[in-house]
Amino acid sequence: MRRAYKLRAYPTRPQEVRAVRLLADHCDLYNAALQERREAWRMAKVSVACGDQSAQLKEIRAADPDGQGRHSFTAQQQTLRRLTWCSRLITSA
Numbered sequence: 001m002r003r004a005y006k007l008r009a010y011p012t013r014p015q016e017v018r019a020v021r022l023l024a025d026h027c028d029l030y031n032a033a034l035q036e037r038r039e040a041w042r043m044a045k046v047s048v049a050c051g052d053q054s055a056q057l058k059e060i061r062a063a064d065p066d067g068q069g070r071h072s073f074t075a076q077q078q079t080l081r082r083l084t085w086c087s088r089l090i091t092s093a
Contacts, residue, residue, distance in 0.1 A: 022071060028068075030079050030080075033053050036053065037087070054077050
């Protein structure tokens with residue numbers, strides 16, 4: 001038998017601010033990556049792979065140390081993988 005557990009989180013105000021900022025930065029990364037893919041396809045009919053965008057993360061993080069640079073590199077790669085996964089779902093439907 002499987003059981004489900006619900007755990008409530010009661011973050012402090014600074015934790016809540018950081019979580020909201022983290023979500024906003026990941027949304028910005030996702031939207032920028034999607035925009036890059038759409039523009040590449042619209043302009044030259046070229047697909048941009050997740051690996052290509054992951055390779056750009058180092059430069060993006062260096063250029064924006066107080067924005068994208070403050071978060072985990074692995075979590076940002078996962079955001080790009082999620083974009084690839086969603087794109088595949090949409091194109092296969």
